[in-house]
Amino acid sequence: MDAPRAVVIGSGIGGLMAAVALHRSGWQVTVLERAGSLQPVGAGIGLAPNAQRALDVIGLGDEIRSLAAWQGAGGMRGPDGRWLSRTDSTAAAERFGGPLVLVHRATLIDRIAARLPASAIRTDCPAYLVDPGVAGGRRAMIRTADGTTEADLVVGADGIHSGVRGALFPDHTGPSYAGFTTWRVVVPAPPEPFAPHETWGRGALWGTQPLKDGRIYAYAAAVAPAGERADDERAELLRRFGDWHTPVPEIIAAAGPEDVLRNDVYQMNRPLPAFHRGRTVLVGDSAHAMAPTLGQGGNQAIEDGIVLAHHVAPGRDLGAGLAGYTADRLPRTTAVVRKAAQVTRLMRLSSAPAVAVRDFVMSTLSRLGPGLVLRTFDGIADWRPPQHTYAAGTKDAQARPRSASPEEDRDVRR
Template sequence: MGQPGHAVVIGGGIGGLTAAVALHQRGLRVTVLERARSLEPVGAAISLAPNSLRALDVIGLGDEIRDLAAWSGDGGLRSPKGRWLSRSSAEAAARRFGGPLVLLHRATLIERLAALLPAGAVRTDAAATLVDSGGPGRAARVATADGELEADLVVGADGIRSAVRGTLFPHHPGAVYSGWTTWRVVIPVPGARFTSHETWGPGRIWGTHPLKDGRVYAYAGATTPAGGRAPDDEKSELLRLFGDWHDPIPAVLAAVRPEDVLRHDVHHIADPLPAYHHGRVALLGDAAHAMTPSLGQGGNQAIEDAVVLAHHCDELAAYTAARRPRTTAIARQAVKVSRLSLMSSRTGLALRDTAMRLLSPAGPALFLRGFDGIADWRPPQTDAVCSEQTPAGNG
């Protein structure tokens, strides 16, 4: 038997590391190239739904992450004055989809994934450029500052502004501005007692959720022109937008320091790519299908991509066939939800909120129904290893 096939993963985020672990466990030698100086992620928390937790089961990490679940009891959607628009519960979600919803800091997940890789597999401060996507009988080639690497498989996990995507599909328009921006914080809030919730106001949203480590994850969104910044600081901007909303929002804002706040415009891929692969290269996560965070599925879909890619590592056309329809549908649904949640028309708001309150007595399952077909996904099952010449190099 010859040497195991070599997979090069460009990007050391959650999707890239999950793919590296899954491919390593399928018998490939993996190299992860991360351009940042460390794996410490830019971002705050991530919400993992039962679908991505089942994907993590494939690499043996699911139960470890489930143990970090903090949501219990009721939750749901509220108005800025605190009125419940729609109720749900952690127990109802677990019953409906066969598992919990877990919120954790991205750094925690990154650390657990990296620990599953062989020593030396991850190279930081390692910018990479795809030179040749490869093909039948021809390896793909990736250029780094230390020279070129040949690979049987290259995984483009380099995010929303993916250079790998631009090389494979140079005429695709890429990601576009969605019309709104987000703010995120993960902080301790002494004495905070609250029910996990998301609040919808005119052109604005706010979410507050507990983490297992005792901190609070809060996020906000508002419709605004692209590239905007607060004239003073982002905490002050949040106070202007949300300071008079219901408890515990004022207490969270009081605990925030300006330097705690991350602000990012929301971009998404509105025009789906023609494929998620070319030659010996596959795209995953935001590089393939960046979506608005309205459903909290961006990271979840990247994790799904990773284990499905490992399952189809010998036939990348099958990977595209398995992932493109699902992620396209979820991305479109996320846009619809963002339009609903960020509605600003007074008449539309009144109709939306009244309808949600009237339908709420139908039970917690009503709030969860939007995740049918998403959170109940299950990964493909396989015991095979990737072949030594991976993949078939289909175009």
């Protein structure tokens, strides 16, 4: 019998992960991307142990782990350089079963896409959902410049301002502005060694992390009106962060104006009623856009692809499988979105008294127990994929999928 056909709209991290996982489970997959290439918009991405275990399922986990560059101490600092909290890479790896790995998004996209047949990816091909289909009934329909095509499954992976999401849930309010903007750069490492850090100021933060190839991935965020832009974003970084501790000014100086990427942040404050309708399903930012303050947006998209393929293996009831995907992913991602929003509120504090209290609490918690900071990621970084997706005999063969807690279920119902 012919393999069932899945069409993925969008070739970001979530779309490609879903495509690879579906392909490996027996689906015939086509990825439709409106851009002219797979070159991603962005700079670096942090892959936590939960995403690495999902990447294990497609045979990519160890390859990504080999790119880990953070070793030794790191933590959170104030703009004057004082340490607010300290974290050790070994302690984090021991707690969650793996290191934090910083990679360039282009590296991750290339390595995931390489696990698909070259003919499976069509660029310069905008696609629109015409009919979501009916599980167990008519097929879904997608329109491209070449006409209308049918699919047994459509995966909406078209980003924060998803057209597929709008077609499935036209009455939903969609994402809203999170109140801050971000900048990202990748530059050569400064000559003086430094400890990886995230620095929190008044309504602003800066992060400096090493990449395996010797470059530095740096990111910044600041409270700003939506849509605001500077004529020279490098000069804007100097204005906002040029007097912060070393190596922040040196990193800004090493970047050219064309190296600085700026994006406003949007988040899904109100969860969707479901992640599927008919034969169509959402993954990644299309389903659960979140603030980057936990570094989990891409990680959750990676999880989505693996869990989706687990539930909709060919030969199973598609409607039940998509309902199972929603039941697994909606509570978990809603909880992560809300936790990221809580961290965002702390980052956005701008009054001197409020910032002083925030920094004092962080510093005190760190002195009482370094592991207290890591607890922020309990229930997130320790996630494991569904068991049967692993090959027999692997280290994680006894892993179990993490179920939503009763508290998370109540959050979603509210």
